[in-house]
Amino acid sequence: MKRIQPLLDGLERYSKVVEVLCNGTPYLPWIWAPIKLMLQLASDFTTAFERLISAYSQIAENLSRFDRLSQAFGGNPEFQQVLAVVYADILEFHRRAYKFFRKPSWKCFFLSSWGRFDNRFKYILESLARHSDLVDREANALSIAEAREWRERTTREAKKRETEMAAAQYRHVLSWLGDRTADQDAQDEQDNRLDQLLGSCYPNTAEWILTRSPVKNWLRTQGNKPTLWLKGKPGSGKSVLCSKLIQFLRKDGQSSVLFYFCSYASATSKQSTRILKSFAIQILRRHQNLSSYVYDEYVLSGQTPSMQALKSLLPNLLSSIRGPRMVIDGLDECLDSEQKEVLKDILAFSSNVAYGSCPVLIVSRDVRHINAMLSKKPSLSLNNExxxxxxxxxxxxxxxxxxxxxxxxxxxxxxxxxxxxxxxxxxxxxxxxxxxxxxxxxxxxxxxxxxxxxxxxxxxPAGLTEFYERIILLVKRFSPQNYDKAVRILEWITFAKRAPKKFEVQDAVALTANNNILSEDTKLPETVLHLCRPLVEDGPDNTIVFVHFTVYEYFLHESSGPFLHRESAEYNLTLSCVTYMLQGMSLINSRLSEEERTVNVGKGFHGLHLYAVEYWLEHLLDYAQARQVMRVSDPA
Structure with missing residues (x-):
C-alpha cells in the first residue's frame, strides 16, 4: 500500500474538486474499482505488478496539485472541461490496461504486449501532465482550447504510430516464418484449395457428416478425446467432407480452425515444419496483435524458425485464441517417412496440458503408418457409411x-x-x-x-484402376507427336517440384531435343493440356494438377507398367529447364532492342524461366540418381 499511497492521495485531492463541480455525484468509484481490479489481476505475477505500480506512480505525479483548487473552480466551465479530460485520461489508462489483462494467456505475452501499451501510456501521461499544469497555472480559455486540440492531435499520432509499429512487426514476423514468395504461394494455395473443394461440393452431398456421433463429439469436445480420424477409400469424398467441416466451424464462430491440405505435389522431407508454419501464419493473420510477442521473443533474439522454435511458439499462440482446432487432410499423400513425424508433432498439441487441448481432425486413407498411430483414437470410416x-x-x-x-x-x-x-x-x-x-x-x-x-x-469400368487403364489405352492411340506431348505433360505434373502452372507446362512440352527455340511458331496453346483430360484438371492459382492422388500413384506403380519412368522424366524436365535458361540469355542480348526484349516477355516466351532457374539443378541431380539406380538394378 505504501507504494501506491501517492496515487491514493492524489486521487483524494482530485476527488474533492470533482465532487464540488459535480454537486456530489460519485464519479470516483469508476476509478477506485479499476485500480482494485488491476492490482488483483497482477498480484500473482511480479513483473506485471511492478509495471503497474510504476505506471500508477507516474499518474500520481500529475495529481498532486488539486488540494487547493476545490473552491476556485466552482463556476468556471473551462476548468471543468480540464478536470473532465483528466478524468477521461485516467479511465482511458484503465480501459486499455483491463483490455490487456483480460486476454487469454496474458502472462505469456506480457513483456512484448506491455511494450506496445507503454507507447500509448506515454501519451496519456503527457495529456495528464499538460492538463494538470493548466489547472496549476489557472490558465485561460484559449490555453485550454489549445490543450484540447493538442490532446486530440497527439491521440491521433499515437494511434498512427502504434498502427505503423504493429504493421512493421507483423511484416517482420511473417518474413521470419518464411511467408514470402514460395511460402506465400504455399499459404495462398491452402486457401485456394479450400475454396476449390467447397466450390466442387454439390448441395445435400456432404451435410450428413455433421450428424454422425464421432463428428458431433469432436465438434463439441473441450478436451476429452480430442483427436478424430476420418478415413475412407480413395476417391470417396474425404477432402470435400473435410472442407465442409472447416466451413461449418468458421460459420459457427465458436472455434478458431487451422487447416492444412497435404499434397503429393509438395511432399517434402520437411512437411511437419511446413504444417506448423502454416498454422502459425494462420493464427497471426487473424490475430495480428500477437506478432509483437513473436517479434520480441523470436525475431529479435535471433532464433531461426526451426522445428524446435515452432514447437515452443505454437502452443503459446494456441493458448491465446478461442477454441483452437486443427484439421489436416490428405496425410497419406505425404512421404511414408513423414507421416509418422507429422502425427507425432501434431498429436502433441492435442494433449498439451500446459495450455489445454487442441482437438485435431486427421483425414486420410487407412494406410500402415497412420493406422499404427491412430487405430486406438476415435474414428469415422466412410467404408461403414x-x-x-x-x-x-x-x-x-x-x-x-x-x-x-x-x-x-x-x-x-x-x-x-x-x-x-x-x-x-x-x-x-x-x-x-x-x-x-x-x-x-x-x-x-x-x-x-x-x-x-x-x-x-x-x-x-469397375474401379479407378480400370478406369485409368482405359484412359491410357486411349492416349496410346494418339499420333506419335500427340502421344509424346501427353506423356511429357504427365511427366511434368508428376515430377515437378511444385504444382506447375499451365503456361509452364505448355512451354516445357514445346522444348525438345529437336526443338530448342520457343517462338510464335513453336509455342503451344493451352488446349494441348486437354490431351490428358479427364486425368488432369485446373488447380489453384492457374496450376494444372491430377484429379486425384491415385492418378499420381497409378502412373508410378508397377500395375501401369509403370507408365512413367523417373529417369526419362527427369531427363526431359532437365532438358526443358536448361534449354529455357539458355533462351533466357536473349534478355541480355545487346543485338535485341529493349523493346524487342519487352515484347518477347509480354508474349510469354520466358514464362518458365523462374521455375527453371530455381529447380534445374534438382532435376539434374534426380536424373543422375535415377540413372545410377537403373544401372545398378540392370547391370546388363
Whole structure:
C-alpha cells in the first residue's frame, strides 16, 4: 500500500474538486474499482505488478496539485472541461490496461504486449501532465482550447504510430516464418484449395457428416478425446467432407480452425515444419496483435524458425485464441517417412496440458503408418457409411445429369431410362465420388445418341484402376507427336517440384531435343493440356494438377507398367529447364532492342524461366540418381 499511497492521495485531492463541480455525484468509484481490479489481476505475477505500480506512480505525479483548487473552480466551465479530460485520461489508462489483462494467456505475452501499451501510456501521461499544469497555472480559455486540440492531435499520432509499429512487426514476423514468395504461394494455395473443394461440393452431398456421433463429439469436445480420424477409400469424398467441416466451424464462430491440405505435389522431407508454419501464419493473420510477442521473443533474439522454435511458439499462440482446432487432410499423400513425424508433432498439441487441448481432425486413407498411430483414437470410416455415401452419390449424380439435361433431351432419353442410368452409376461407384465424376465427364463429352449412352454405361469400368487403364489405352492411340506431348505433360505434373502452372507446362512440352527455340511458331496453346483430360484438371492459382492422388500413384506403380519412368522424366524436365535458361540469355542480348526484349516477355516466351532457374539443378541431380539406380538394378 505504501507504494501506491501517492496515487491514493492524489486521487483524494482530485476527488474533492470533482465532487464540488459535480454537486456530489460519485464519479470516483469508476476509478477506485479499476485500480482494485488491476492490482488483483497482477498480484500473482511480479513483473506485471511492478509495471503497474510504476505506471500508477507516474499518474500520481500529475495529481498532486488539486488540494487547493476545490473552491476556485466552482463556476468556471473551462476548468471543468480540464478536470473532465483528466478524468477521461485516467479511465482511458484503465480501459486499455483491463483490455490487456483480460486476454487469454496474458502472462505469456506480457513483456512484448506491455511494450506496445507503454507507447500509448506515454501519451496519456503527457495529456495528464499538460492538463494538470493548466489547472496549476489557472490558465485561460484559449490555453485550454489549445490543450484540447493538442490532446486530440497527439491521440491521433499515437494511434498512427502504434498502427505503423504493429504493421512493421507483423511484416517482420511473417518474413521470419518464411511467408514470402514460395511460402506465400504455399499459404495462398491452402486457401485456394479450400475454396476449390467447397466450390466442387454439390448441395445435400456432404451435410450428413455433421450428424454422425464421432463428428458431433469432436465438434463439441473441450478436451476429452480430442483427436478424430476420418478415413475412407480413395476417391470417396474425404477432402470435400473435410472442407465442409472447416466451413461449418468458421460459420459457427465458436472455434478458431487451422487447416492444412497435404499434397503429393509438395511432399517434402520437411512437411511437419511446413504444417506448423502454416498454422502459425494462420493464427497471426487473424490475430495480428500477437506478432509483437513473436517479434520480441523470436525475431529479435535471433532464433531461426526451426522445428524446435515452432514447437515452443505454437502452443503459446494456441493458448491465446478461442477454441483452437486443427484439421489436416490428405496425410497419406505425404512421404511414408513423414507421416509418422507429422502425427507425432501434431498429436502433441492435442494433449498439451500446459495450455489445454487442441482437438485435431486427421483425414486420410487407412494406410500402415497412420493406422499404427491412430487405430486406438476415435474414428469415422466412410467404408461403414455405405447408406449415407450412396445417398450423397445419388444426389450428386442426379444434379450432374440435370446439368447435362439439354444434351440428353437432344438424345430423346425419357425420365425412367435416366433414373435407371442413375441407379447403375451409383451401384457401380462402390462409394467413390471420384469414379462417378470421371465417368460423367466422359459421358458428357463422348456420347452422341441414346444407344451409345446405354452401351457406355453398361461397359463402365469397375474401379479407378480400370478406369485409368482405359484412359491410357486411349492416349496410346494418339499420333506419335500427340502421344509424346501427353506423356511429357504427365511427366511434368508428376515430377515437378511444385504444382506447375499451365503456361509452364505448355512451354516445357514445346522444348525438345529437336526443338530448342520457343517462338510464335513453336509455342503451344493451352488446349494441348486437354490431351490428358479427364486425368488432369485446373488447380489453384492457374496450376494444372491430377484429379486425384491415385492418378499420381497409378502412373508410378508397377500395375501401369509403370507408365512413367523417373529417369526419362527427369531427363526431359532437365532438358526443358536448361534449354529455357539458355533462351533466357536473349534478355541480355545487346543485338535485341529493349523493346524487342519487352515484347518477347509480354508474349510469354520466358514464362518458365523462374521455375527453371530455381529447380534445374534438382532435376539434374534426380536424373543422375535415377540413372545410377537403373544401372545398378540392370547391370546388363
Amino acid at each position: 455405405e447408406s449415407a455415401v450412396n445417398a450423397a452419390i445419388g444426389s450428386f449424380t442426379k444434379q450432374r445429369l440435370l446439368e447435362m439435361q439439354t444434351r440428353f433431351q437432344e438424345l430423346d432419353i425419357d425420365r425412367s431410362t435416366m433414373e435407371d442410368f442413375e441407379k447403375q452409376i451409383v451401384d457401380k461407384a462402390k462409394g467413390m465420388f471420384l469414379w462417378v465424376r470421371l465417368v460423367l465427364d466422359i459421358l458428357e463429352d463422348d456420347v452422341y445418341n441414346a444407344n451409345e449412352l446405354k452401351t457406355a454405361i453398361d461397359a463402365l
